[in-house]
Amino acid sequence: MTSDIDIKRLIPQREPILMVDKLLSAESDTAVSQLTVRADNYFAQEDGTLAETGIIEHIAQSASAFAGYKAMTIGAEEPPVGYIGEVKKFRCLRCPHIGETLQTTITFGTEVEGVTILTGETYAGNEMVASTQMKIYVQVKGSAL
Numbered sequence: 001m002t003s004d005i006d007i008k009r010l011i012p013q014r015e016p017i018l019m020v021d022k023l024l025s026a027e028s029d030t031a032v033s034q035l036t037v038r039a040d041n042y043f044a045q046e047d048g049t050l051a052e053t054g055i056i057e058h059i060a061q062s063a064s065a066f067a068g069y070k071a072m073t074i075g076a077e078e079p080p081v082g083y084i085g086e087v088k089k090f091r092c093l094r095c096p097h098i099g100e101t102l103q104t105t106i107t108f109g110t111e112v113e114g115v116t117i118l119t120g121e122t123y124a125g126n127e128m129v130a131s132t133q134m135k136i137y138v139q140v141k142g143s144a145l
Contacts, residue, residue, distance in 0.1 A: 009079065010023060013061055017042050019054065020035055020064075024103070026066055029108040030105060031065070033065055033104045035102045037100050037102065041098075043057065045095070049095035050098075055092060062120060067136075067138040080138045082137065082138040084136055085134075088133040091130060091132070096129050102123065105123075106118055114138070117133065
C-alpha cells in the first residue's frame with residue numbers, strides 16, 4: 001500500500017489542478033489512485049459534475065503518480081515530469097458528480113524510446129465512468145523512466 005505517501009511527492013502538479021488525492025497501491029505495472037470530486041475542483045461544471053477533460057487529467061495524473069512512485073523507489077528526489085503524447089479510445093460513460101470518490105486503475109504497457117502506452121479505467125463505486133488509452137513520456141532527472 002502507498003496511501004500514506006504525500007501525493008505532492010509523487011507528481012509535479014499543484015492546486016488548483018491537482019487531480020489525485022492518493023495513490024492507493026502500486027505493484028508491477030498496475031496502480032490504483034483516488035480522487036474525491038469537490039465543488040472547488042478546477043474542472044467542476046455548473047451542473048455539479050466533473051467535465052470529461054477533468055477525467056482525462058485525473059487519469060493522466062494517476063499515471064504520473066505511478067511514475068513518481070516508481071521513480072521514488074529508484075532514488076529520485078523530485079517527481080518526474082510527464083507529457084501526454086496521445087489520448088486514444090476515450091470513453092466517458094457519465095460525468096461523475098461532486099462528492100463522488102473516483103478510483104482509477106492505471107496499467108503501464110509497452111515502452112518504446114521513453115514513450116509508454118497505458119490504459120486507465122475510472123470507477124465511481126462499482127460503476128465504470130470512463131476508460132482510455134494514452135501514450136505518455138515521463139522524464140526523470142534527464143532520462144526517461
